[in-house]
Amino acid sequence: MDRYFHLSRTHTYSLLFAVPLLVLYEAGAAYLAQAGGPALRNGADVMLRTLLAAGGVQGTLAFTGVLLGAALLVVVLERRRRRVPLRAGVFGAMMLESVVYALLLGVVVGTATQWVLEGMRLRLAVGSAGVGELPLLHAVVLSLGAGIYEELVFRVLLVGGLAGAFLASGLPRTRAGGFAALLAALAFSAFHYIGPYGDPWEIPSFLFRFLAGLVFSVLFLLRGFGIAAWTHALYDVFLFVGRGW
Template sequence: MPDVSSADPTPPGYFAESARPLVSLVFVVPMLIIYEVGVFALGPQAIRNGVDVWLRELLIVIGFGQYFLLPLLTCCCLLAWHHLKEQPWRISPGVLPLMLLESAVLGLILLGLAHWQASLLKAEIAAESTSTLPSETIRQLIAYFGAGIYEELLFRLMLIPILWQAAIFMGMPKPAATAIAILGSSLIFSAAHYDFFTSAGEAFQWYSFLFRCSAGLIFGLLFTFRGFGVAAGTHALYDVFVALV
């Protein structure tokens, strides 16, 4: 991932700055607020992201059940990452609209890939629910912002470094370790959507498994080379496009 030393007085270009953890945090905070406030306001009617549920259950098991602790920890992870990289604590406001535009374009490209892959396998692309009621659409959109953040948090921000370190420990060169970490996280990301992985998952289908694995590879590459913010934004906006198109 691009890294710019805090001692470098030269302002970084868009691709370097947008990959910074601090910039990623500022970029995803609106999505985080939409999801957390939306779920809190909807109460039992809300659609919770599965990873959100898993992470909260883990926190409850270890004795931390406060509602807003998970989003707070998400912010702290990105702040700690930024601190460890010793990058400057400044943000150019103009970078955030460009990140939104980049995420939207990438989300549309991913949507096109989904339809192309579906045509090859004679499958259908559909949103998680077929309901067209406005209230149901709002519930779905709120959930998709949660998916963009928390699925990227678990499967990319947490899992890729763990798999990378494991591969390095086994003596693999860094490029191979990076490839294995991205591929491994993509396979686990795809499998996590099915009933053989979790009781709340859907029935297994080869088409959806292969597409989700392909999407996981794309998200993994985006996380590695474009940062957490663009990966989360692309993920969330792809889900939104699927629901709206």
């Protein structure tokens, strides 16, 4: 078991585990676009594309190529430093672990949110009005995009960047990770209310997303990007399917 947790936490397994999620999202978005529907992209995806476009990376193929190239580079560099054996069983166990976390997430975060809201005499409403109006396939594609791109932006870039900055300033590792997780969770929750497709501002939903962001940050810090991304995507998919799409 210790061997599994060690291997699954490596950059090699984490990134390779996340690649199918990226491919599924991009393939789904391309299929929906070819079917004549409106352009369907996750907000974090759009934000990253805009930033890279400013640097000259234009188009889906170039954008996806940059992401896959960066992931491959990290994997190659890690495997040059140390031996990381590739085992199919580890990927299978990582998927099972992600499914379990996804199933538990709504119960744990929802219960914690309701405990806080009870003291404020508020009630948690489950679901998102904007996404709830979409057909099932559209909702699933957006779920996959949320898993890969929101975890990339808010966990890899934001939590990782902030934790690194806090460590460089002299903070102990635990405090650096904790402060980074808190700030990233606030940004993650606030992100869902920005733009024309953002949800209406509500304290209950903001608190729920903040706590969910904390959970994803802890997963990222303890279990890596791949498991955090798949947990996020699967949670959203389970939520949409469970609501009767």
